[in-house]
Amino acid sequence: MLESKPRWFRHFHLFDKGNKQIKSLNTLRKEVIVSAPKLDVQIKQGDSNVLLVELLDSRSISQKEATFCLLDQRTFECKWSTVQALAGYKTSGHKIELFYFLCNSWLDRALAAVKKREILTDWWGNEGWEKLRKFTGDQRAEHLSKRVS
Numbered sequence: 001m002l003e004s005k006p007r008w009f010r011h012f013h014l015f016d017k018g019n020k021q022i023k024s025l026n027t028l029r030k031e032v033i034v035s036a037p038k039l040d041v042q043i044k045q046g047d048s049n050v051l052l053v054e055l056l057d058s059r060s061i062s063q064k065e066a067t068f069c070l071l072d073q074r075t076f077e078c079k080w081s082t083v084q085a086l087a088g089y090k091t092s093g094h095k096i097e098l099f100y101f102l103c104n105s106w107l108d109r110a111l112a113a114v115k116k117r118e119i120l121t122d123w124w125g126n127e128g129w130e131k132l133r134k135f136t137g138d139q140r141a142e143h144l145s146k147r148v149s
Contacts (some may be wrong), residue, residue: 010039012040013042013044013055014043014044015046015048016048017048068096069098069099070084070099070101071083071098071101073102075102075103075106075107075110075122075124080122080123084125087112100113105137107132107137111132
């Protein structure tokens with residue numbers, strides 16, 4: 001996305017908790033800025049659930065700016081309240097396009113490994129996540145597509 005041409009996207013906000021990932025993102029920014037010095041690439045370390053809401057609260061993304069958000073999480077990191085904040089940010093025109101990575105193939109194992117119910121409740125937004133344990137992969141994919149449409 002940073003290297004796409006033509007350069008339709010000018011502002012990038014990249015978040016990660018890990019030191020290694022932040023170092024890699026900073027290296028990527030330095031490489032890309034050489035060929036595209038006008039790109040605005042902001043990198044912040046921390047919880048994206050907090051940082052995304054802070055970004056939205058700053059109102060630095062205009063209502064008319066084309067905006068895409070890739071939520072590439074480690075299974076249950078992204079809270080439903082964050083998805084709602086992103087979905088409700090723009091009040092006119094085109095909404096923020098959300099790309100939400102969720103690997104359906106390992107979800108059964110991931111659900112079984114979580115010890116704290118509140119992690120799953122925060123991720124799903126309510127106790128409805130319990131239904132996911134009963135579904136096959138295809139049924140779950142169908143259920144998830146209805147949840148977000």
